[in-house]
Amino acid sequence: MLCSLPWCPESPRFLMLTAMDENKAEKALIWLRETEDVGEDMDEMKREAETQTRMPEFAFMDLFRNKFFREPLTISVVLQLTQQFSGINAVIYYSTEIFKTAGLSAHWPEYATIATGGVNVVMTLVSAFLMDRVGRRTLLLVGVGGLLIFSAILALSLILIKELNITVVWLPYLAIVSVICYIIAFASGPGSIPWFMVAEIFSQGPRSAAVSVSTMVNWFSNFTVGLVFPLLNELAIHQYSFLPFVALLIIFLNFIYRRVPETKGKTFEQISLLFRRPDMMVYESIIQQDSINTP
Template sequence: MGFSKIASSVEMLIIGRFLIGINCGFATTASPTYVSEVSPLKLRGAFGTVNQLAVAFGLVGAQILGIDVILGSNDGWPLLLGLAVFLSALQCLMLPFAPESPRYVLLVQRNEEEARALLAKIRGTGNIDDEINEMHEEDRAAKQEEKFSIGDLFRIKALRTPLIIGIVMHLSQQLGGINAVLYYSSTIFENAGLTVENARLATIGVGSILFIMALVSIPLMDRLGRRTLQLWGLGGMALASVLMTIAFYTYKDNFTMSILAVIFTLFYVAFFGVGPSSIPWIILSELFGQGARSAAVSVGAAVNWFANFIVGLVFIPLTNLLGNLVFLPFTILLIFFYVFVYFKLPETKNKTIEEVTAVFKK
């Protein structure tokens, strides 16, 4: 992509985005699963949030570098896109130092000695018997259930129920409208009456708020629980969406409402950062045992990216159709997701995988 302008090749951009998309698909599936498997039980939620923290950090960095006076100019954008090669190279250098998941080594590779050595190294202590026993309990349950395919997740009720919960959680992240804000925030702020320069600064504020809230949610995740934070996030997003709609509808010739439109948008992003930004990526790893976890996480990631694609595709046509009422459909969906989570999502905080899966077997 960095050489696409010199080569006058749109095809190079498309191929580059395709390859990066494949990597993003792998990363959004493997990374949350890996983090969940290597984290201590009582810190599993907090460590899972770090994944989204890194995403938010990258988002803010890209927004800052994308300012026209830095690399967002006609001359600078190829360098901006080409910078990905340095980050990719850094990750390639770091990855050999990341230990294999002890849970994977024990339950899949059947090497308890190596699993114990890996877990002791990660924990910094030899007091790991409880965790190893918990893995063995999960293994015994998995042997009774065998290895599950994606088709099995839809056929077996004890797996179908948590899968539906996980799918709806992923849909709530995307169909709540967050990527409409992230992708088109500059356009939204300009339509709300801000100048082009101020709209770009407000866009950086959106990414910064997401990063800050990811930091805030780390200690809250294992203190308040996934269910509570998800409800706070969805409820706050629904309320902020209503306020955004009111502000967008009344901003003309009203500077105060233009400012409030920006503030309500930032509140919307802040509530997204409380729970919906990270919990959908964590929850499937906590709802399924080893035999079905990989398949379930893959389904969740596919649903998430498909919903992401749909939102990015329809938001501008939806804006042309509904004008300043464009966030009302997202508000309705957020209310639906809130009700679903309230009645269907069990709390997984400080529970072993076996304890969680037992809920659905009953």
């Protein structure tokens, strides 16, 4: 990172809205887009700059006091909670123990753990190509839905193996497949989208504060899972320790379906209006109609 950062441009929005340097903002956009046709992006940032000049200077506590920020902040925080309380770090931290619990012997648990790490890397790369084609909200729904299904299958397979002492030969492999599919579902959306969606739903003024709050929530949740999950096992619930994650995923899936808007292909102006209207679905149809009517 130290060697590569000197060749990376500043954020065009920072250059335009904070540094007030239109020329550098345009050069950064041309470098990022690999085309000189950046007029539409520049016009959008100019409109945002004009709006920003009419607004009072942002203070950190405005993030909590201003009701306009309440909905996007709630979405940012809940998406970070979804990422960590999905149980992903319990799976990653203790995958070898999970595979041993499932009945794998010798070095197979270690090999299976290596496989899950490889799948995570590959699917994260794949998701980068899917986001601008499928959409953020769709990938979140598919990913969290997949996490719910496969964590439930994993919990069920461990209960059958340990609690009911069922020795069917394919049960350990069902546990392995569940973990790998769980990793695929996580990396396809919930693993990456919460990190940058916060930047898409906040304007330049409150963006850094919102990113800081959501990042703090993410790491605190990470810490909580790392601390609590082994305690669940110590309290002798072992094979049942994934059931709390299943319950939380049901709540998170419902929240995403009801509250998280689609941001793909929308300008910040369009996204900000989503949080000013009581019915997001109505506004979605308005945006789609506008895009059809606009030459």
